[in-house]
Amino acid sequence: MKKNPFINLLIFLFFSEICFSYEAIDTKAPDFTLSNSFGEEISLSEFIGKKVIIEWTNHGCPFVAKHYKTGNMQSTQQFSKEIDAVWLSIISSAPGTQGYVTPLEANELTMKRSASPSHVLLDSDGTVGKMYEAKTTPHMYIIDEGGILRYQGAIDDAGGRGFMFKDLLKAKNYIKNGLIELNNGDDISSPITKPYGCSVKYAS
Amino acid sequence: MFVYAVILSSQSIHADSQFQASNSKISLVTESLTLTENDELLVGIKFELEEGWHTYWENPGDAGEGASVNWSLSNGFEASEILWPGPHRIPVEPLMTFGYNDEVILLTKISSLKNASFPLDIKAKVGWYTCKDICIPQEGEVSLEINKGEILLTEESAEIDEYLSTVPVDFEQLYRIERLDDKFFLQTDIGEGDHYQDVYFFPKAYGLTAYSDDQKYEKNLNSFILEISASKAQLNFDAFEGVIEATNSEETSYFNISYPLEDEKAENNQSIILLLLFAFIGGLILNIMPCVFPILSIKILRFMDHSENSSTKTYKFGLYYSFGVILSFLVIALVLLLLKSSGESIGWGFQLQYPIVISVLFYLFIALGFMFMSNLVFGGQLGQLSSVARVNNESLESFLTGILAVVVASPCTAPFMGSAIGFALLQPGINSIFIFLSLGIGFALPYFILSVKPSLLTFLPKPGAWMETFKQFMAFPMWGSALWLLWVLSGQVDSDTVVMVLIGGLLISLSLWLLEKNTSEIKWVKWLVRLVALAFVLFSVSIIPTSYSEKDTQSQEELVYSEVLLDQYRNSQEIIFLNFTADWCITCKVNERVALKTKSVKDIIKQKNIKYLEADWTRKDSDIAQKLEEFGRTGVPLYLLYPSQGEPTILPEILTEDTLVRYLTEIN
Numbered sequence: 001m002k003k004n005p006f007i008n009l010l011i012f013l014f015f016s017e018i019c020f021s022y023e024a025i026d027t028k029a030p031d032f033t034l035s036n037s038f039g040e041e042i043s044l045s046e047f048i049g050k051k052v053i054i055e056w057t058n059h060g061c062p063f064v065a066k067h068y069k070t071g072n073m074q075s076t077q078q079f080s081k082e083i084d085a086v087w088l089s090i091i092s093s094a095p096g097t098q099g100y101v102t103p104l105e106a107n108e109l110t111m112k113r114s115a116s117p118s119h120v121l122l123d124s125d126g127t128v129g130k131m132y133e134a135k136t137t138p139h140m141y142i143i144d145e146g147g148i149l150r151y152q153g154a155i156d157d158a159g160g161r162g163f164m165f166k167d168l169l170k171a172k173n174y175i176k177n178g179l180i181e182l183n184n185g186d187d188i189s190s191p192i193t194k195p196y197g198c199s200v201k202y203a204s
Numbered sequence: 205m206f207v208y209a210v211i212l213s214s215q216s217i218h219a220d221s222q223f224q225a226s227n228s229k230i231s232l233v234t235e236s237l238t239l240t241e242n243d244e245l246l247v248g249i250k251f252e253l254e255e256g257w258h259t260y261w262e263n264p265g266d267a268g269e270g271a272s273v274n275w276s277l278s279n280g281f282e283a284s285e286i287l288w289p290g291p292h293r294i295p296v297e298p299l300m301t302f303g304y305n306d307e308v309i310l311l312t313k314i315s316s317l318k319n320a321s322f323p324l325d326i327k328a329k330v331g332w333y334t335c336k337d338i339c340i341p342q343e344g345e346v347s348l349e350i351n352k353g354e355i356l357l358t359e360e361s362a363e364i365d366e367y368l369s370t371v372p373v374d375f376e377q378l379y380r381i382e383r384l385d386d387k388f389f390l391q392t393d394i395g396e397g398d399h400y401q402d403v404y405f406f407p408k409a410y411g412l413t414a415y416s417d418d419q420k421y422e423k424n425l426n427s428f429i430l431e432i433s434a435s436k437a438q439l440n441f442d443a444f445e446g447v448i449e450a451t452n453s454e455e456t457s458y459f460n461i462s463y464p465l466e467d468e469k470a471e472n473n474q475s476i477i478l479l480l481l482f483a484f485i486g487g488l489i490l491n492i493m494p495c496v497f498p499i500l501s502i503k504i505l506r507f508m509d510h511s512e513n514s515s516t517k518t519y520k521f522g523l524y525y526s527f528g529v530i531l532s533f534l535v536i537a538l539v540l541l542l543l544k545s546s547g548e549s550i551g552w553g554f555q556l557q558y559p560i561v562i563s564v565l566f567y568l569f570i571a572l573g574f575m576f577m578s579n580l581v582f583g584g585q586l587g588q589l590s591s592v593a594r595v596n597n598e599s600l601e602s603f604l605t606g607i608l609a610v611v612v613a614s615p616c617t618a619p620f621m622g623s624a625i626g627f628a629l630l631q632p633g634i635n636s637i638f639i640f641l642s643l644g645i646g647f648a649l650p651y652f653i654l655s656v657k658p659s660l661l662t663f664l665p666k667p668g669a670w671m672e673t674f675k676q677f678m679a680f681p682m683w684g685s686a687l688w689l690l691w692v693l694s695g696q697v698d699s700d701t702v703v704m705v706l707i708g709g710l711l712i713s714l715s716l717w718l719l720e721k722n723t724s725e726i727k728w729v730k731w732l733v734r735l736v737a738l739a740f741v742l743f744s745v746s747i748i749p750t751s752y753s754e755k756d757t758q759s760q761e762e763l764v765y766s767e768v769l770l771d772q773y774r775n776s777q778e779i780i781f782l783n784f785t786a787d788w789c790i791t792c793k794v795n796e797r798v799a800l801k802t803k804s805v806k807d808i809i810k811q812k813n814i815k816y817l818e819a820d821w822t823r824k825d826s827d828i829a830q831k832l833e834e835f836g837r838t839g840v841p842l843y844l845l846y847p848s849q850g851e852p853t854i855l856p857e858i859l860t861e862d863t864l865v866r867y868l869t870e871i872n
Contacts, residue, residue: 062333062341063269098338133436135266135299161262162272164331164341192437194410198339199267199296 025191029141029149032128034090034121037106042088042119048147051085051182053175055117055155056092056129056200058099058137059109063163063197067138067155068113072168076155076175077116083179089117092129094203099137100124126202136197142178142188151178151188152195159196223344227254228334232326232346233309235361238353241280241320245350246364248309249273249330257336258305261291263408263446265301265415268339271310271332280320284313289370290449290458291406296337300415302406303335309367322352372447375459380858381444382798383434383465388413388444389794390430390461391858399423400450403430405461407446411439422790425837427857429791441465476635480642487646495569495685496613498576498678503605504654504661505671521602522655526648528606533644536610537637559696563705563748565615566689570709572612573682574716576675606648613647615689701749708744715740765819767827773846779814779871780846784832786821791857792841799859808868847871 024030029052033043044052055073057064067073077087091106093099101109106120123129132141132152142151151174158171178188222231234247249271251259260268275283288310291302314326327347333339379392390405403421407413417433430448444463449456490496503525654660686709694702715737722733763769765782773780783800785792799805809816819828821840832842835854843855845867855867 060338062339066341130298159269161270162274162331163269164343165272165274192411192439196269197267198335199299199301201337202298204297 024149025152026148026150028147029143030131031147032131034123034128035103036119036121037103037110039103042121044088044143045147047086047143049145051080051083051145051179052143053080053085053087053179054132054141054143055087055089056132056134056137056139057089058091058093058198058201059101059113060098061137061198064137066164067168068115070168072171072173073138073155074113074115076173079176080179081116083183085179086119087117088119088121089115090121090123090128090134092123092126092134093201094126095124097201097203098198099201124203126200129200129202134195134200136195137200138197139195139200140175142175142182144182150182151175151191153190153193154195157193159194163196220347223330223346225334225342225344226340227257227336228252228259228332228340228342230330230332230344230346232328232348233360233364234326234348234350234358235364236350236355236357237348238351238356239314239316239322239324240352240354241316241318243316243355245314245316245355246311246361246368247314247326247348248311248364248367249328249346250309250363251304251307251332253306253334255306257334258294258303259308259332259334260301260303261406262286262288263302263406263410265294265303266299267296268301268303268335269333270303271330273310273312274329275312276325276327276329277314278321278323278325280317281324282315282317284315287311287313287368287371289367290372290447290456293404295416298416302415309364311364311368311371322350324350326350370456370458372458372460375448375461379461379463380860381461381463381465382794384794384797386434388432388434389790390432390444390448391427391791391794392429393427393856393858395426398452400428400452402449402451403428404449405430405432405446406449409441409445411435411437412441412444412446420790424791424839424841424857427791429794431790476638479635479639483639483642484646487643488649490613490647491650493613494681495615496609498681499572499605499609499612500651502576502675502678503602504651505674518658519656520599522652524599524602525606525609525655526645526652528603529610529648530606530641530644532607532610533640533647534637537640541636559693559701559749559751562615562689562693562696563708565612566686566693566705567709567712567744568612569682569686569689571712571716573679573686574713576679576682578716578720610644610647612685615685615692697749704747705749708747711740711744762816762818765817765828765831767831770817773815773817777848778846779812779848780817780844780852781809781814781868782817782819782842782844782846782852784819784821784828784837784840784842784844786840788822789840795841795843795857795859799861799864802861804861805864805868808865812868812871814868814871845871 029044031043031045033041036042059065059068064073080087091099091101093101101122103122106122109115110117110120121128138155140151140153140155141149144150153174155175156168156171156173158166158168174190174193181188221233222229229252231250231252232247233250234245236245239245251271253259260270262270264270270288271286273286277283289304289308292305294301294303294305314324316324325347326349327345329343329345331341331343333341375392377392377394379390382389382391390403400423404419405413407415412435414433414435419433420431422429422431442465444461444465446461448459448461450459451457491500690702690705693705718733718737718740722730722737724730724733762783765784770780770782783792785796787793808814819825819831821828821832832838832840835842835844841857843857843859844852845855846852853867853871856863
């Protein structure tokens, strides 16, 4: 029997929000609801009308640590705040693995590192991480005002061998550049890059 | 005192050449502590990790990072890039990483130039990650002194050689990469060589293949195939590059693979202007196709009739008609794009792959032919519904005619412009919409021009009885088109179903005849007749086949193999191509896609009247197994080409379009 394209069309129409992958660049980012570090339920859909940056994070990961130690992540967060974008830091580390934090610890980390995410979201069962196919910490996503995914990948071009010897402040910051391009009404010049860092510590 | 000094110095060298970090230790190892000018020396950074820890390959996979080494050497010496030994798979569910467990030596060649100044001071600043479930970034410096002298192998050199033997070398066998849909296929002819038990591909860069998907390895008699999922990131690469790990009973070998990839976009670099022009001309030509011409010619004659009365209005009909046509083409374009984005690879003509669509079109053509023959006027009812705004209704009628014209044109476009429109669909979204638009404009233009300037048709006789005759005659191309649709249908369903659809056509005609003759004055009789006609139509629709009959599973080109059939063809001295295949055989499927089912191969098979037999071994069949055994095979694929006389040729397991065409051309 041949595949029926009309069935596929129906599947596509009904499940396009559930099945999600990189192909979805320039399509609708799937919605999710997670608790933030203050115990509030936060949904992606409530930020329609604003740009949203999602950062997968794990404070124990040396890649993430370098981005925070050098102030690179904070300055990127600050930049997005200035253009009134929403910054969601998501932690998908399973309990007992590196990077897993209680809400209280998450707030302490934000304070200690002078970070300025709009929300720190806790995804300890990894549902949202797997939905977005987040592979590394950091792994970054940009979603535009219409809820369309416009970028996925690394925070900057410092990845690759010798990362730890590199000066992050000299690297090309894909998030800042992407936000500037979107603000100018342009497409993001490299909408997919290779994310680099530690593996997301999903529950196995 | 002297002895003491020696011990001290050897200790200090030793301490320098090693660096202890948490959970891991690195050391600088060398194959010789001496070296002359114009020579090469193999050194390496040896990583010793505690059990369960690993470090990464140059492409770490989904996460992590390979080590980096900054060399500083005395004047007159140069260090090569790192020679990475073959990596291992280190899965971290649901991710996949590539690296080395427990121990590895990353090798580097140091060359001494003519003016090298000894002793050589080697310093290496190493950054690496030691990982288990977590990663520890580490940094250390190791150094070594090399004196002038002939190469004198150290104890470490054996170990260095061991790792050197796993550094990938170029793959000597013939291989090719085919990309079909979202899979890459690495096909290799291993000739007389031994088979590997397993093969795995490690990509060089991100965005080529999906790291965590399983790869399927299939052995054939003298070839193998590896199926690798493409990455969803869909980055464009000039070449398929990476390393294959090939394991046989004794050892694991690593080979570099690099195969040029055709840029799919480059093929579509045809000028959009040219495509638009072709689409426009195609649209023009459609007007005289047998599906469309009758309807249009009759419509044109009708408004000619109108123009006799008031010459100012006809352009309106043309405008509404063009609107209907162009809108329909835009809807078609959007539907096709939507289907395409759902991952369906469709071309134009897909509409004729569905028995349901063909049957509905068949009814439509039968009905239109009947209307031409009789006095039933399509849309006549609409005209009667409102006498208030007659002009508006005629505009609506023209609009609907436009839509109808596109619908009836669809079966004629398929064989005629299928590939052209299919090509249009490969274009980025907005371009393909423009192509459809251009097609629509070309299609609508002749009608529109005539509606604006009916005087162009003054060469025709004055409207009169000849028009009725012309209209009736036009039923025949309509029915001819219906006949053609039925033929297409007969390739998809069995003969019983075809007969059912024919009965449906009969009932549709009967119901139209009833409606035409339904001039009774008695109201309930009139309604009863209408009800009966409606019942006939509904019944006709209900018997439309919705799915393929079993027959479809065999396309018409290949014949099912049987020993009897083969003997029969052999006796009548036919040229025979015998394809042993199976659904689960990846090599077979790839060969079919890239060689057997290509147009040039099909053409030559047809042209030389070669009998194409297919022996399907999906469910293992003892007759086929016996035949395979005759040729010393225990499995598929096997391709046999029988000349009209004499013994068959066994074709290679890996077919390309070119080789197959050559074999088929040469055989007699």
